[in-house]
Structure formats: structure tokens, C-alpha cells
Amino acid sequence: MSDATTPAPTPNKRSTTSILVAVLGFAATIGVGFYAGQWVRDRFFVPSAKLEQGDRYRADLRGDEPQLGPNDALVTVIEYSDFQCPFCAKVTDPLKDAMGTYEGDVRLIFKHYPLPGHNLAPPASQAAWAAHQQGKFWEMHDLLFGNQKKLDDKTFEAHAQQLGLDLAKFNADRTSDAAKAAIDSDYVSGGKAGATGTPYFLVNGRPYSGSLPAKQWREIFEYEREQARQLESQGTARAEVYGAMMKDAKAQRGGGGPGKAPSQRDDGPDPSKTYRVPLDARPQFGPDDALVTIVEFSDFQCPFCKRVNAALADVKQNYPNDVRIVFRQRPLAMHPQARVGARAMLAAHRQGKAWEMHDRLFQSPSDMSEETVKKHAQELGLDVAMFELDLAAAETEQMVKDDEAVANRLKSGGTPSFFVNGRFLSGAQPYEGFKTLIEEEKAKAQKLVDEGTPRGQVYDKIMADAEEKPGK
Structure with missing residues (x-):
């Protein structure tokens, strides 16, 4: 009669299994620890958002702006941004993180707002606009914000090649009068909407500014979504919610942007050069x-x-x-x-x-x-x-x-x-x-x-x- 007892694992097999279990357990611990730490940080260390509850303001939109999210979203975020602004770069991940929590209910519309003094921002905006003409705005958006120290023609072309764009069309578009007109249009829109700096947002017409953390964005989205749902419950079609909110919104919050539109500006100071700046016994x-x-x-x-x-x-x-x-x-x-x-x-x-x-x-x-x-x-x-x-x-x-x-x-x-x-x-x-x-x-x-x-x-x-x- 043969021995039917199952052979014990060899030492090598037992060792391999133990290591695999240990690695998986460690990875799970790290994962749980990360999310637990994130929850603790948001719960106890990130303050709640200051929810705007006053007037709504209407932004001038052309209809061809870059957009993330569906047209019938209950919450519309219009972002005025500057590719040379460090706080604009800082807000991108928290904003996308919060939008992921409300997928389908939030849309983001991007408007260019290159500030005076940010001389590299207008050409960067034109490069992003050119990429948008080939369906690659958000990819270019991420590359520009990820390489803020290199906003020059050579880098723009390298980004375009990386994205597989038609380079001749890209260069023609980014230097075109149409690109400059679109950026100027966005800048004028931002000035009317109340933007004096970047990043600046209208969330269902209500103004917010600065690089807010994801927790605060989620709170803002939740608040505005609930207000939008009230309109739905009263018979407003989902696709018409934003229009209904804008019907009574104010047309203007500000007196215009700080300075001339980008295409009308004189060349500003070159960061690579040294200029004569007097002190004159100032503080x-x-x-x-x-x-x-x-x-x-x-x-x-x-x-x-x-x-x-x-x-x-x-x-x-x-x-x-x-x-x-x-x-x-x-x-x-x-x-x-x-x-x-x-x-x-x-x-x-x-x-x-x-x-x-x-x-x-x-x-x-x-x-x-x-x-x-x-x-x-x-x-x-x-x-x-x-x-x-x-x-x-x-x-x-x-x-x-x-x-x-x-x-x-x-x-x-x-x-x-x-x-x-x-x-x-x-x-x-x-x-x-x-x-x-x-x-x-x-x-x-x-x-x-x-x-x-x-x-x-x-x-x-x-x-x-x-x-x-x-x-x-």
C-alpha cells in the first residue's frame, strides 16, 4: 500500500511563499496607511472650505474652450489660469482629484489668464491653444505646468513632438492671430468675471481663488451639486441647470484685468537680464x-x-x-x-x-x-x-x-x-x-x-x- 500523505513543502517553497505573503502584507499595510493618513490629514488638519453663498456671476464663453466633463454636469467650474504661475500648477492635482469623486457631475472649462509680468505665459497659452486645435490641450496643459522653468519655443516644439502633433500646423497655429485673439478674449472675460490674479474660478458662477486642497474642492462641489439638484427636482432638465443658474447671474464682477490684454502689452523684463533698480532710502x-x-x-x-x-x-x-x-x-x-x-x-x-x-x-x-x-x-x-x-x-x-x-x-x-x-x-x-x-x-x-x-x-x-x- 502506498503512502497517501501529501508531501510537506520543500524549504525553498515554504520560504518563497512566506516572502510573497510578507511582501503583499507590507504593500497592503502601506496602502492602508497612505489612505488612513490622507483621511486623518483631511479630517483634522485641512480646514473646511469657505463656501460662497452670495451672487453668481456669468463668464463670457465662446463655446470652443477646453473642457473636462460632460455638458450636462450639475457643477460647472470655469478656471482662469496662467502657465507661469506656480499656484496654478499646484492646484491641478487637487482639482482633478476632487473631480474624480464627482465624475459625471462636474465639468471644468479652462480660460487663459496670463498675468502682466509673466512674459512667458502668453506664448505658453498660445502653445496650449495650438495643441487644442489638434485635440491635445490637456496633455499640453500638463506638460507646460510640469516644466514651468522651460516655457520657450524649443520646449513647446519638443512637447508637440512628444504628443504626436503635426508640428508645422502646431507652429502656425501658436503664432497665429487667432491664437492671440483667443487668449485676449479669455483675459477680457476673466477681468469682467473678477479675476485679479491666478488661479481664479467661478463654480456655478460663484468666485473662488487660490490653490485649494482637494478636500475643500469636494465640499464646494457637494454644496453646488445639492443646489443644482434642487433645480432638477423643480423640473429643470439636467442639461439646462447651468443655464438656469446663469439666467439671473450678474454680467460683471470686476472692472477689468490688471493691465492690457496679452497681445497689446509691451515686452516686459527678461528674467535672464539685470536691470537698474534704485533703492532711494526706501524701507x-x-x-x-x-x-x-x-x-x-x-x-x-x-x-x-x-x-x-x-x-x-x-x-x-x-x-x-x-x-x-x-x-x-x-x-x-x-x-x-x-x-x-x-x-x-x-x-x-x-x-x-x-x-x-x-x-x-x-x-x-x-x-x-x-x-x-x-x-x-x-x-x-x-x-x-x-x-x-x-x-x-x-x-x-x-x-x-x-x-x-x-x-x-x-x-x-x-x-x-x-x-x-x-x-x-x-x-x-x-x-x-x-x-x-x-x-x-x-x-x-x-x-x-x-x-x-x-x-x-x-x-x-x-x-x-x-x-x-x-x-x-
Whole structure:
């Protein structure tokens, strides 16, 4: 009689099985841990969205804009974006993540909004528009945002080849009058819709701005979807929900975009060149002999100027001896109280409290009346009578005008904008954007010192060879 007992696994088989089980178990643990961590982060560390419940606004649409999601979606998101804006790149993944949760119920319509000062953004928008003519907008969109440091003709062509586009048609389309007209049209639409910076959104006509996290997008979508469903329950066909919402929407929220439409702009500052930027005894943070000087043009009612302060705080902390920041005023016409804020900082500067006033103004940008800034002065321990005289002085107003004249000469139209040892850097950059340029300029400045230039004369030395203004 033969032995019917099943042979035990050989040591090698047992070892292989154990390893496979262990690997799968570890992978499952990692997966569960990732999603658990994401849930904990969203639940306890990401604040809830501030849901807009006021007026709805109607965006001007041509009907040929790039779109993700179905025409009969209950929630329509119109995005105004700039391919050179780091916050626009940052919002793409969270927005797509949230849309995935509401697949079929949300559509995204893309509108180009290249900001003044982002000189590489208009040609990038035209490249994306050209790709759209061959059905590859979103693929080009992702490549442009994934390579923001290389927005040039050579890179655009490389992207087009990677996507399998007809290169001759792509180049003809991206340089065409039709491309420029479409970008200008989007820009005008954004200005009417209330966009002053990017990214900016209308969600079923309600305004939101900034790189919101996925959790907040889901909350916004849920809120708007429920309102759309109420219209459905009252007999509105699904495909007509957005039109019904827009029927009573306001036609205009803003007075127009900041500056001219892209095709009408003069050439702005070239980030690779060095321009002559005077300091003129303006408020300064950091030592006189710093190797790197950052001249900032800012507006106290600009939300992006406020946002960039966190990155500048890191610059101050990490480069206490090598970087100084000089603040110059650039109050935009669309922010009527920003001019009072500008004069208030300069008046406080007379008493050595410019930066303390700067911080107060950015804490409450919606209230910058003369009464409010006088209250700030009192709380900061200033001589209030002297502050009031300086606030109203013609000399103070002239300083603001002089700052504006410098910004205009440099063709720096938007805020915030920066010149790092004379090299242009635009927008609410993250700390890494400043760090990269600071390190480059610090190395150049140190070379000048090593060759015999005193540290305190480095900036003057750089400015002596700098260009007066962009363009011809």
C-alpha cells in the first residue's frame, strides 16, 4: 500500500511563499496607511472650505474652450489660469482629484489668464491653444505646468513632438492671430468675471481663488451639486441647470484685468537680464552690505502680495546676513485703499516703524481707511500727530509716485514683483523660487567680493552695468 500523505513543502517553497505573503502584507499595510493618513490629514488638519453663498456671476464663453466633463454636469467650474504661475500648477492635482469623486457631475472649462509680468505665459497659452486645435490641450496643459522653468519655443516644439502633433500646423497655429485673439478674449472675460490674479474660478458662477486642497474642492462641489439638484427636482432638465443658474447671474464682477490684454502689452523684463533698480532710502530689512538685494513692488490690498509674505519670512530667517529686502510701493488702481496703505507705511518709516506698519496693513487689507491707519499708528506707539502730517504730506505722495514711475520704467505691471540683484521675479513665488535665484546671485556677488569689491559696494557695482529698462 502506498503512502497517501501529501508531501510537506520543500524549504525553498515554504520560504518563497512566506516572502510573497510578507511582501503583499507590507504593500497592503502601506496602502492602508497612505489612505488612513490622507483621511486623518483631511479630517483634522485641512480646514473646511469657505463656501460662497452670495451672487453668481456669468463668464463670457465662446463655446470652443477646453473642457473636462460632460455638458450636462450639475457643477460647472470655469478656471482662469496662467502657465507661469506656480499656484496654478499646484492646484491641478487637487482639482482633478476632487473631480474624480464627482465624475459625471462636474465639468471644468479652462480660460487663459496670463498675468502682466509673466512674459512667458502668453506664448505658453498660445502653445496650449495650438495643441487644442489638434485635440491635445490637456496633455499640453500638463506638460507646460510640469516644466514651468522651460516655457520657450524649443520646449513647446519638443512637447508637440512628444504628443504626436503635426508640428508645422502646431507652429502656425501658436503664432497665429487667432491664437492671440483667443487668449485676449479669455483675459477680457476673466477681468469682467473678477479675476485679479491666478488661479481664479467661478463654480456655478460663484468666485473662488487660490490653490485649494482637494478636500475643500469636494465640499464646494457637494454644496453646488445639492443646489443644482434642487433645480432638477423643480423640473429643470439636467442639461439646462447651468443655464438656469446663469439666467439671473450678474454680467460683471470686476472692472477689468490688471493691465492690457496679452497681445497689446509691451515686452516686459527678461528674467535672464539685470536691470537698474534704485533703492532711494526706501524701507529696508537686512544689512546694508548684503550680497543680495531684493527690491519688492507691492500693493497692500493685493491678496497675492499678502500670500508671498510667508516665503519672504523664510528668506529673512535663512539669509539674515546675505539678503536685504527693500520695499517699494505699487498700489494698483483696482485697489482704491491701497494708496492710503502705501502712504501709511512711508509715514511710519519716518519714525522707524515701516515694517511694523507693513504687517498691520496686511493683517486687515479690507480696511485701510485713514482712520484705520491712524489707529495702527497709535497702537504701534508712533507720534500720531507727526504720523498724520506725514500721511497727508505732498512729499509722501510723491514718494509713492516715484515708486510707480520706477515700476513703469521697468515694465513691471502686476504685483507682487521682485528684482533680485536686478533680475526679475514675478508673482507670489514659493520660497524655493526665491532660494534658487538668491543662490545664483549670491555666488556672483561673492565672486565680486573675492576679486576685491567691498561687500557694501556690491549692489552699486552690479547696477553700474545693468540695463536701464526692458525692450528697445
